[in-house]
Amino acid sequence: MTETILDKIKAHKLTEIASDKATMPLDLIEGAARNADPVRPFVDSLRRAQTNGYGLIAEIKKASPSKGLIRADFDPAVLATAYERGGATCLSVLTDMAFFKGAKPYLSQARGATMLPTLRKDFMFDPYQVVEARSLHADAILLIMAALDDGQAAELEACAMEWGMDVLIEVHDRAELDRALALKSPLIGVNNRDLNTFETSLDVTRSLAAHVPDDRLLVSESGLHSTEDLKAMAEAGARSFLIGEALMREENVEAATARILADPVPA
Numbered sequence: 334m335t336e337t338i339l340d341k342i343k344a345h346k347l348t349e350i351a352s353d354k355a356t357m358p359l360d361l362i363e364g365a366a367r368n369a370d371p372v373r374p375f376v377d378s379l380r381r382a383q384t385n386g387y388g389l390i391a392e393i394k395k396a397s398p399s400k401g402l403i404r405a406d407f408d409p410a411v412l413a414t415a416y417e418r419g420g421a422t423c424l425s426v427l428t429d430m431a432f433f434k435g436a437k438p439y440l441s442q443a444r445g446a447t448m449l450p451t452l453r454k455d456f457m458f459d460p461y462q463v464v465e466a467r468s469l470h471a472d473a474i475l476l477i478m479a480a481l482d483d484g485q486a487a488e489l490e491a492c493a494m495e496w497g498m499d500v501l502i503e504v505h506d507r508a509e510l511d512r513a514l515a516l517k518s519p520l521i522g523v524n525n526r527d528l529n530t531f532e533t534s535l536d537v538t539r540s541l542a543a544h545v546p547d548d549r550l551l552v553s554e555s556g557l558h559s560t561e562d563l564k565a566m567a568e569a570g571a572r573s574f575l576i577g578e579a580l581m582r583e584e585n586v587e588a589a590t591a592r593i594l595a596d597p598v599p600a
């Protein structure tokens with residue numbers, strides 16, 4: 334089988350984790366995590382936002398493997414403040430350097446400039462990265478079912494929960510959704526983008542939303558560009574959204590954020 338981008342990212346991540354562990358041992362990371370800012374409520378904030386509008390996880394993303402450079406003028410603290418003023422509920426910050434031109438310090442910079450609960454957006458394979466997320470003051474982590482087996486996902490989730498963080502479980506098809514529903518986290522992200530082919534279609538949310546039980550919180554992720562897109566996804570059953578590119582390409586991020594959130598479909 335040919336190597337997909339997800340295979341490439343995973344191979345690179347594993348070498349990165351090994352070298353991080355060698356330079357910064359786990360006990361040091363744990364010490365920093367114990368001294369981190371108290372956790373902010375990620376899932377509860379989305380739930381509250383959804384009761385009279387949309388929940389928005391606004392993403393700080395400089396580049397991606399499919400789009401290349403998305404935003405040149407890039408200051409995580411400035412962008413985070415614009416998102417907060419525009420009405421975002423939570424932040425997502427890419428910390429992966431090799432494929433997304435992110436960086437670990439971007440997370441604490443963005444979160445520190447706002448009051449918003451913040452997700453570490455990265456490819457998580459090792460509990461070390463989960464503790465590291467908390468040491469950077471993350472309030473939530475992402476787990477990508479396409480990249481993990483059930484045992485790994487459960488272990489990483491347990492570690493996040495032990496540190497008080499919420500977990501966004503990302504799925505792209507029915508089989509991944511069923512595996513995600515066997516985990517504990519109530520937060521399910523349906524990625525409209527296939528991480529292997531980069532093909533993006535809002536039909537992914539349309540077809541999976543009905544299979545997400547009412548006691549879970551559904552987030553539609555990727556490829557959302559307008560308030561009409563959010564409306565269409567709300568009609569399919571998603572009231573929370575993860576948006577990066579469409580907002581990152583705007584000169585006035587605050588105004589664009591407010592605009593996309595205007596006119597929510599009543600819950």
Ligand SMILES: O=P(O)(O)OC[C@@H](O)[C@@H](O)c1c[nH]c2ccccc12
Pocket residue numbers: 392394454455477503524554555556557575576577578579
């Ligand atoms: O920029 P977009 O199309 O609005 O997508 C945001 C977010 O959903 C996307 O960045 C993403 C979703 N899952 C991921 C996993 C890894 C890296 C990135 C992602």
